[in-house]
Amino acid sequence: MKRTKMTFLLSEICLFILLLLCMHLIFSGEKPQKRVAVIVEKSGDEKWDSFINGLKQAAGIRNIHLIICNTDEIEDAQEEKSLIYEQLDNQVDAFIVQAAPGEDTGAMLREIRSQKPVLLVANDVPKEPENGNRTQYPELPAVMPDNYGMGYALGEDLKSRENIRGKRIGIVGGLAETECSRERAKGVLDALSDTGCEIRFHIHTTYDMAITEKLRKEKAVDYLIVLETSALEQIAGMYAQENGNHPGIYGIGNSIKCVYYLDEAVVEGLVAADGYDMGYQSVLEISGALKNQLYTMKNRETDYRLLHKEDIFREEVQQFLHTYD
Amino acid sequence: MKKKRRASDIQSVIMTVLSLMTVITSISMGLLLYNRYETAMRQNDVRDAQNMMETIVNSMEQYLKSMRQISDTANYNIIQALDISSPEFNQELSLLYDSNKDKIQSIALYDMEGELLVAEPVTLQKEGVEVSRQSWFENAKAKIENMHFSTPHMQDLFQDDAKRYHWVISLSRAVDVIDGDSPENGILLVDMKYSFIEEMMDRINDRTRGRYYYLCDREGKLIYHPYANEISNGLFQENSVLASSSEDGIYRNLRSPHGERQTMIVNTISYTGWKLVGVVLPDIRTDSLEKFRIYMMIIVIMLIMMLLAVNRIVSKKISSPILKLDASVTAYEAGEKPDIYIGGSYEIRHLGNSVQKSYEEIERLMKEIVEQQNERRKSELAALQSQINPHFLYNTLESITWMIEGNRNQDAVFMISELARLFRISLSRGKTIIRIEDELQHCRNYMNIQKYRYKERFVTEYDVSEEIYPFCTVKLILQPILENAIYYGVGDMDEDDHPRILVRGFKKEEEIYLVVSDNGMGMRREDVENILTDNQKVPKHGSGVGLINVHTRIQLMFGVRYGLKVESEPDEGTTVTIHLPAIPYTKENCEILEAPGKPPRNEVEP
Numbered sequence: 001m002k003r004t005k006m007t008f009l010l011s012e013i014c015l016f017i018l019l020l021l022c023m024h025l026i027f028s029g030e031k032p033q034k035r036v037a038v039i040v041e042k043s044g045d046e047k048w049d050s051f052i053n054g055l056k057q058a059a060g061i062r063n064i065h066l067i068i069c070n071t072d073e074i075e076d077a078q079e080e081k082s083l084i085y086e087q088l089d090n091q092v093d094a095f096i097v098q099a100a101p102g103e104d105t106g107a108m109l110r111e112i113r114s115q116k117p118v119l120l121v122a123n124d125v126p127k128e129p130e131n132g133n134r135t136q137y138p139e140l141p142a143v144m145p146d147n148y149g150m151g152y153a154l155g156e157d158l159k160s161r162e163n164i165r166g167k168r169i170g171i172v173g174g175l176a177e178t179e180c181s182r183e184r185a186k187g188v189l190d191a192l193s194d195t196g197c198e199i200r201f202h203i204h205t206t207y208d209m210a211i212t213e214k215l216r217k218e219k220a221v222d223y224l225i226v227l228e229t230s231a232l233e234q235i236a237g238m239y240a241q242e243n244g245n246h247p248g249i250y251g252i253g254n255s256i257k258c259v260y261y262l263d264e265a266v267v268e269g270l271v272a273a274d275g276y277d278m279g280y281q282s283v284l285e286i287s288g289a290l291k292n293q294l295y296t297m298k299n300r301e302t303d304y305r306l307l308h309k310e311d312i313f314r315e316e317v318q319q320f321l322h323t324y325d
Numbered sequence: 326m327k328k329k330r331r332a333s334d335i336q337s338v339i340m341t342v343l344s345l346m347t348v349i350t351s352i353s354m355g356l357l358l359y360n361r362y363e364t365a366m367r368q369n370d371v372r373d374a375q376n377m378m379e380t381i382v383n384s385m386e387q388y389l390k391s392m393r394q395i396s397d398t399a400n401y402n403i404i405q406a407l408d409i410s411s412p413e414f415n416q417e418l419s420l421l422y423d424s425n426k427d428k429i430q431s432i433a434l435y436d437m438e439g440e441l442l443v444a445e446p447v448t449l450q451k452e453g454v455e456v457s458r459q460s461w462f463e464n465a466k467a468k469i470e471n472m473h474f475s476t477p478h479m480q481d482l483f484q485d486d487a488k489r490y491h492w493v494i495s496l497s498r499a500v501d502v503i504d505g506d507s508p509e510n511g512i513l514l515v516d517m518k519y520s521f522i523e524e525m526m527d528r529i530n531d532r533t534r535g536r537y538y539y540l541c542d543r544e545g546k547l548i549y550h551p552y553a554n555e556i557s558n559g560l561f562q563e564n565s566v567l568a569s570s571s572e573d574g575i576y577r578n579l580r581s582p583h584g585e586r587q588t589m590i591v592n593t594i595s596y597t598g599w600k601l602v603g604v605v606l607p608d609i610r611t612d613s614l615e616k617f618r619i620y621m622m623i624i625v626i627m628l629i630m631m632l633l634a635v636n637r638i639v640s641k642k643i644s645s646p647i648l649k650l651d652a653s654v655t656a657y658e659a660g661e662k663p664d665i666y667i668g669g670s671y672e673i674r675h676l677g678n679s680v681q682k683s684y685e686e687i688e689r690l691m692k693e694i695v696e697q698q699n700e701r702r703k704s705e706l707a708a709l710q711s712q713i714n715p716h717f718l719y720n721t722l723e724s725i726t727w728m729i730e731g732n733r734n735q736d737a738v739f740m741i742s743e744l745a746r747l748f749r750i751s752l753s754r755g756k757t758i759i760r761i762e763d764e765l766q767h768c769r770n771y772m773n774i775q776k777y778r779y780k781e782r783f784v785t786e787y788d789v790s791e792e793i794y795p796f797c798t799v800k801l802i803l804q805p806i807l808e809n810a811i812y813y814g815v816g817d818m819d820e821d822d823h824p825r826i827l828v829r830g831f832k833k834e835e836e837i838y839l840v841v842s843d844n845g846m847g848m849r850r851e852d853v854e855n856i857l858t859d860n861q862k863v864p865k866h867g868s869g870v871g872l873i874n875v876h877t878r879i880q881l882m883f884g885v886r887y888g889l890k891v892e893s894e895p896d897e898g899t900t901v902t903i904h905l906p907a908i909p910y911t912k913e914n915c916e917i918l919e920a921p922g923k924p925p926r927n928e929v930e931p
Contacts, residue, residue: 004334007340019626022622022626026619054554148443257488257489259489259851276554313478322553
């Protein structure tokens, strides 16, 4: 008798709790969209177009509110930190960040990650030493192309199209203190090792001086390898205007402008990262972390394509380039 | 080992059954309603999509029609009307372009070798472009009577100072060009801005509504798809070939490349043969459906809660009288004397009454048994008391005294021994049931003493079959009969009349008979009739009390079938027959017979 009463009361209590839960669901209304801030340097640049297209597409599917921060150069960790804190005040739930140049960026971002999910794109931070002073913060997941692979593919392309034995080669990298620049340069150098070519210079872009000016100060070369989109746009633009003889340019570039220079035969070989995929995958990862706190964001490697003039109007390349619009 | 299931009480059983029925019914009802609503929503969704598509098809057709009109205007009003070298030609073409530049990227006229004749806006053609190998040119050249719409592509014709590519859909046709006096053939190209179609399609593609629309040509090549980039990256698949080969209509329950069931709506766009395809996904997650799902859950939960409460009241109402009845019966079993609960419905009332009556009957029977036991004890006590009748004892002891005074010591010893045996059997260690052999021995002892007292004035004869010795009898049943036979029969007779007492014993079928006959004075008929009645007012022959006692004790022990039968004729003598069941004298039978509340008849093993 007592058991029946207890069962009855327990059932009624459970049902009542369930009822309250349903009522809460009805009256709580729509859940606010999760807000994700995207912090990449010079966010208005054409090189981010495909990335932003990917971000927007995935954000639409995953119901994420994207805040693409309007930025100029992000010179160091401190500047990036102030941008992040600005967004933290803006009730942002997660960050998709391109790591700023500098050795202390990693530590700063790891600290932020202890508060909010942080995902790196395009540029990684230096890995923490295996043995040594590890910080208490977790590692940072990154969604980006294989920068080393891109550099290596570009070097291989140059090797395969030209006889570079004894030829002079100049390398123009991105910002010196970024991990992606280091990786790309390493890839190129590895590909060109034992080819008999001469690396006459290896310069990097800087915030204080245009790369074209820097380049003019360097010795003449037969081939120029440009490892950064803006630098490639500027250098190709410069040679396109000069209409004279110019070194063969091979580069890494993620903009339609770079493709256009390839079409105009100013650039001879182009490695273009799949920015759309990078944006798409990064939103998928971050939304996973926002939905489920136990979800561990994973490193994802996105694709890239090696393009030549004759490839541009092939149907699949057109599809690929459509994401750059 | 199988665990013994605990029996549930009636309220639990009723409550469980009703609750299960309630839950199953409520959930089924909720699911049915939800399913009905979802189906209606789905149908509504398909209808919405269909309406939307009709609107888009109309807009698209309007757009394409306007493109055709531009092409027609360029052809009939400019190319075929004006000399290509005339300034009006360029002026008119420029005007046409300016008035439609929101929709078109460029208008260009080529000769049949692919050389550019004129273009609007005026711009440089890219170096090294092989126009004649581009598909739009080839198509127009191959079928000069038709207009040809291409699929979207990057325009590969003109230089762009902004270093950008334009996505266009090319509308090409063969035209007749007037160049001075000689008419020539040429290809007119109107490049439509793809962004116009893209924006139109983007507007109707709301990703949160569980449906999308795409555009493909008659070969299934995608013109627009909201997931075009995902498709090119392998993240999404679309069966556009199926859509392109389908007639206009609604196709339900199609298996998508992802394995889901979906509804496909196909509409053909005039002029081009393009297909506008709407896909309604099965997992519609519209807000209203989500809300309705929660509303249904609330209704079902409230219904279950309410019905559970009602079930409890009903089950309590049904089970309460039964439980009360059970409680009163349990209390009765525990030794209390509660009133049996009588209440509730007719059936339970009837049950209560029956139980009450049963208990009353049991109590009455118990009382009867107790009374019978008391009666038996009283009878036995009376029988015992009769054994130590002071008069009998005094006379016997007096006789012994005389014997001793008369130096008849041997006779005195015999008398004392007989007296001792008589009492030993009388007591029988407190038992009521003894062997018939012992009862006969007791009878002999008694008669031996009485023979001394009556100076052997009568003769006692025994004719007892030994067959009956090992059977049971109630003790001390012969002695009172013999005593009566002596006192009221042969005791006062002259020796010349040959007074005689005959004791017979035999077994007939499964019954035993002990018969004591004397040839004494006998009794009158009315005395015989009343001798075994327990009525104090009826005068009895001599001490009828002894016979009644024997008769009662036999009937209490063995049942009313058994007892005494008295036959007598005045001056002829009296015969008293003891009728007993033939029950072998065994320990078990003795225990059964002597147990209080034993069966009154011989229900023991014969």
